[in-house]
Amino acid sequence: MARFHALRITAVDRLTDDSVALTFAVPEHLREEYRYAPGQHLAVRRIVDGKEIRRTYSVCSPVLTPDGPAELRVGVRLVEGGEFSTYAHKETAAGDELDVMTPAGRFTLEPRPGHYAAVVGGSGITPVLSIVSTLLAREPRARFCLIRSDRTAASTMFLEEVADLKDRFPDRFQLVTVFSREDQQAGVVTGRLDEERLTRLLPALLPVADISGWFLCGPFGLVQGAERALRTLGVRRTRIHEEIFHVDDGATATAPTTPTPAHSKVTVTLDGRSGSWPVQDGEALLETVLRNRSDAPYACKGGVCGTCRAFLVSGEVRMDRNFALEPEETEAGYVLACQSHPSTEHVELDFDR
Ligand code: FES
Known part of the structure; x- marks a missing residue:
């Protein structure tokens, strides 16, 4: 289960005019949680004007020992008007703390011949x-x-x-x-x-x-x-x-092929606890879950990062777009909650699988 912890920045290295690398120290008691596979990414979050923003950045450092990392380094490129990347470039300094999610992502390769x-x-x-x-x-x-x-x-x-x-x-x-x-x-x-x-x-x-x-x-x-x-x-x-x-x-979206039923309900298992809630008209299932469980995992809300992946236990959904899941994952029954709308009256998602 993905979780946020406050990690201290130990270095901000300028890579180019428009990119920096941030290095975070991982305290010993959290190293197991931040163990990552090469290619995985981290979500970071900040509150700006009362609004929470999240972004994902890939870890660039190698995985050289089986123990969890003492440090994590990510690369951040400045995006024009980007709320987080502008902050990372102009305001972050060694000693600051940031909320960093435990690693996620399946774009990985474990060493093999x-x-x-x-x-x-x-x-x-x-x-x-x-x-x-x-x-x-x-x-x-x-x-x-x-x-x-x-x-x-x-x-x-x-x-x-x-x-x-x-x-x-x-x-x-x-x-x-x-x-x-x-x-x-x-x-x-x-x-x-x-x-x-x-x-x-x-x-x-x-x-x-x-x-x-x-x-x-x-x-x-x-x-x-x-x-x-x-x-x-x-x-x-x-x-x-x-x-x-x-x-x-x-580059958006598959067109809706089935209308959303008038009164649909989603049942969710998340971190071992379950709940059922009505889905409001037009909203993606992640929004329904977030109104009731603030610990639901997400980062981009755009179908790109895959952090909101959940297993569709029953019912059917329509995804607006999917740039994160491999074909084998969708065939196995996984969906992106941030892009999914119910096509049946009852849908059941499991975020723990
Ligand atoms: S939150 Fe990034 S794909 Fe859903």
């Missing part, structure tokens, strides 16, 4: 940095190819950390960097990483059919383009893992 690859854009490097640095340090029979795109070298997060991996693992780590706004110059690949380009580039770089797992992370357009390129190249969907950081407004 094999050849893996990632296509990332912008801040999409953050979870992949944790994945690749953990994998190469802990599994000598693993290799990794990282294809990353950014606007310019100056705007690229974790440039040094990634260069360091190249120095430490020259035979097992392959890096291709593409800049979209850098002038063409010797040794620098420029332009946009779109579907067509990736379809040509990937087979020239690595044995596509032998890659055990693909990790796609970044803006919606890049992830979708990379997935289509991989499918065109014959890669099975089960080998592709995706995490989307930004969803453009145009």
